[in-house]
Amino acid sequence: MLDRTEAEVLLTLAKELHFGRTAEQLRLTPGQVSRIVQRLERRIGTTLFTRTSRVVTLTPIGADLVQELAPHLTGIEAAVRRAVEAGRGVTGTLRTAFLGAAAGQLLLKAVALFGIRHPDCEVHIHEAQVHDSYERVFTAAVDVLITVLPARGVQVGPVLLAEPQLLAVPRHHRLATRAEVTQDVLADHPVIQMPDTMPETTRHYRIPKMTPSGRPVLQGPAANTFPEILALVAAGKGVFPVGAHAARFYPRPDIAYIPMPDAPLVQWAPVWLKTNETGIVRAFITCAVEAAEQ
Numbered sequence: 001m002l003d004r005t006e007a008e009v010l011l012t013l014a015k016e017l018h019f020g021r022t023a024e025q026l027r028l029t030p031g032q033v034s035r036i037v038q039r040l041e042r043r044i045g046t047t048l049f050t051r052t053s054r055v056v057t058l059t060p061i062g063a064d065l066v067q068e069l070a071p072h073l074t075g076i077e078a079a080v081r082r083a084v085e086a087g088r089g090v091t092g093t094l095r096t097a098f099l100g101a102a103a104g105q106l107l108l109k110a111v112a113l114f115g116i117r118h119p120d121c122e123v124h125i126h127e128a129q130v131h132d133s134y135e136r137v138f139t140a141a142v143d144v145l146i147t148v149l150p151a152r153g154v155q156v157g158p159v160l161l162a163e164p165q166l167l168a169v170p171r172h173h174r175l176a177t178r179a180e181v182t183q184d185v186l187a188d189h190p191v192i193q194m195p196d197t198m199p200e201t202t203r204h205y206r207i208p209k210m211t212p213s214g215r216p217v218l219q220g221p222a223a224n225t226f227p228e229i230l231a232l233v234a235a236g237k238g239v240f241p242v243g244a245h246a247a248r249f250y251p252r253p254d255i256a257y258i259p260m261p262d263a264p265l266v267q268w269a270p271v272w273l274k275t276n277e278t279g280i281v282r283a284f285i286t287c288a289v290e291a292a293e294q
Helices: 004-016 019-026 030-044 060-088 101-117 133-138 183-187 200-206 226-234 279-293
Strands: 049-051 056-058 092-098 121-127 144-148 161-163 165-170 191-193 219-222 240-243 255-259 266-272
Touching: 004 019, 004 030, 004 060, 019 030, 056 060, 092 101, 092 279, 101 121, 101 144, 101 161, 101 266, 101 279, 133 144, 144 279, 165 226, 191 226, 191 240, 226 240, 226 255, 240 266, 266 279
Parallel strands: 092 121, 092 144, 191 219
Antiparallel strands: 049 056, 144 266, 161 266, 165 240, 165 255
16 A cells, blocks of 8 residues: 555656655655655565666656556545535635626626625636636636636536527628528628637637538638627628627627527536636535526
8 A cells, every 4th residue: 555655756756757856845855755766666566767867767667557546646635625625614715707798797696695605705806808718717817717608628517598699790781680690691791700719619609610501601800809809890890699698788889789590599607627626616606506597
């Protein structure tokens, strides 16, 4: 059996491949690290690391051991963290963000309920933009982001809001007087593009490559923020599919919003990094779901 220190030394040395840095991280001496590794190797009956005066490398057996051991240690750490959180209750600081007005309304409702239930927590609220929303999550600048789906590379919570799509067009556009349009019009008019920093699945869900009838969608210029998107629409540079809330939160005299009933619903949900999941995050997701239901 490995004790906790032995496991930490093995995994840290496998990552750093340097006895000095491993010792520094674990607050040990290089000699202690070396003796622990030697003790492990005697117990297992083979070398786990190849050492020279300049290089430390894993042996094949050492690499296999590290690969099998790492998930178990991570699971132990997560279990201990959950127990600590349960003992302390929900305290600390939560950094939240929203993308778009609909997400902002959902977030404010969730924050209000969360504040009632967990008054000892401090909640920071940030507005994300189309081009940087996922970067904030991936860099752990925010703990929870309420954004549009689908999403990739993150944990996705329950859908808080689902709404029909509208097509934003210039007020004097020939489509502006229609009672409704279909997705096939996207093949006849350039569509403003979201930035590449948004997940591809998110972009293609809203702006497909092909219309339902198989015609290619015309690509217009790209924008980094939603106000930029609307500005390009108003300037006649293209059209853009939006959620139904946009007509209420972003009314403009130079833009018309036309129902597009054959388009899929726009869904909004909280997302977060699995590695950044804490008791505070889980408590906030619970509040967000309940607040949305109210």
